[in-house]
Amino acid sequence: MCKITEELQQIAAELLKEGKVDLVLGYTKGEQEEQSVPCIVTQPEDASKLIFDEYSEKALSKYLLEESFQDKKVAIVLKGCDQRAFKLMQDESRLGREDVYLIGVECPGMKWGEDLSPFCLHCDYRTPAKEDVDSLLTGADIPEAMQGEPLDHEDSFTDINRLEKMSKEERFEFWKRQLNRCKRCYTCRNACPVCTCRVCVFDRENPDYIDRAKDQMAQHQFYHVIRAFHVSDRCVSCGECARVCPEGIPLHLLNQKLLRELDKFYGEYQAGIDEVPTPLSHANADEPDFFGKEGKA
Amino acid sequence: MMQDTFEPKIIAFCCNWCSYAGADLAGTGRLKYPENIRIIRVPCSSRVDSALVLRAFQNGADGVMIAGCHPGDCHYDTGNYHTRKRMMLLKSLMEFMGLDEERLLVKWISGNEADRFKDTVESFTSKLKKMGASGKVRDLRCAK
């Protein structure tokens, strides 16, 4: 058993025994070896179910908004990206820090099929900051590729570079092939830890505005562009949206592209780490003007 | 041959405080501008989010124009700063998806710039005429 799992079970058992929390939200082993699933533990003797490994990718923070947890004291296991998502919810006044016990864990980098997640290879925030959590568990077995400096965005998300080099028609064909498979099951939205809206625009009962299934054509395109925008500056780069897609659509490339543009034009920003408000929540005179080159007529 | 008869449809979102007045002035000054344009008055150019632009394309627009006050002149101080930030992103996302980002035009036009309004509509119309009808946003899913 790895060191983090061992300590996690200890802490969970203690917290429950002492009555400091009503439940611990973490991961347990799934049916397959290469699968870890969310798990709720309420009894100290069940704490031994909890684990943390390179398959513990599911972002748990959003569960805290669940109705059934509202009157409970919850302890939750958070990797770096999950803690960023928690921080964002806190900044957006969705929940209070004092209501939750945070167990930060050092992330060894999550699997992405056989490989390591490109998100993790690019990540420089694997472990939550000590002062942001109540307990911090470190000592993960870090694979070689994850040691040393994280990769630049260009070196992690090489598909974006590849697409940028294509002709417009090739790009169109690429996205047609990809998005044609979309079932609009919204699993990507449901898994995303920053898609936390009380009523999502895609669940609104107002088909005149968003047109949902009324016109099958182009609705997937509408969905993907709008969602990419909604998460563009708030994305914590966990990779869940693309990972959960049953059709294997690389939809993360859309909002990673937007992230890259935002960084390029408005300075680098990491949601849930940097203190300033997210880039699209403010705008000012000093920013570049792409539409006024010929000046005031 | 098609090119000669094709009349593009343009949806123009015009800010109430500037471009809409500019269009009005063009009208009262009897400046002739192409009839391809359908104007939708908005309280501020920043009212136009990416969903509205996409909806316009999906409903048959060949071009979408967003006209707002010159930077620094926004009635609400910062509205057009948001517009330019968002629309730059939308254009780059459209480009990334292989869509015709040139069909989305953002322009700053004040209330007394009737000529500028007319010129903008004219040049946008002729550009779209050359490009032909827009189909990509309407039928990406079912496109053969």
Ligand code: SF4
């Ligand atoms: S999870 Fe995949 S198929 Fe489902 S809505 Fe998202 S992109 Fe479409």
Ligand code: SF4
């Ligand atoms: S958009 Fe995707 S990568 Fe970003 S936070 Fe949501 S699920 Fe994670």
Ligand code: SF4
């Ligand atoms: S897609 Fe947009 S509206 Fe829906 S949950 Fe995500 S951020 Fe909210």
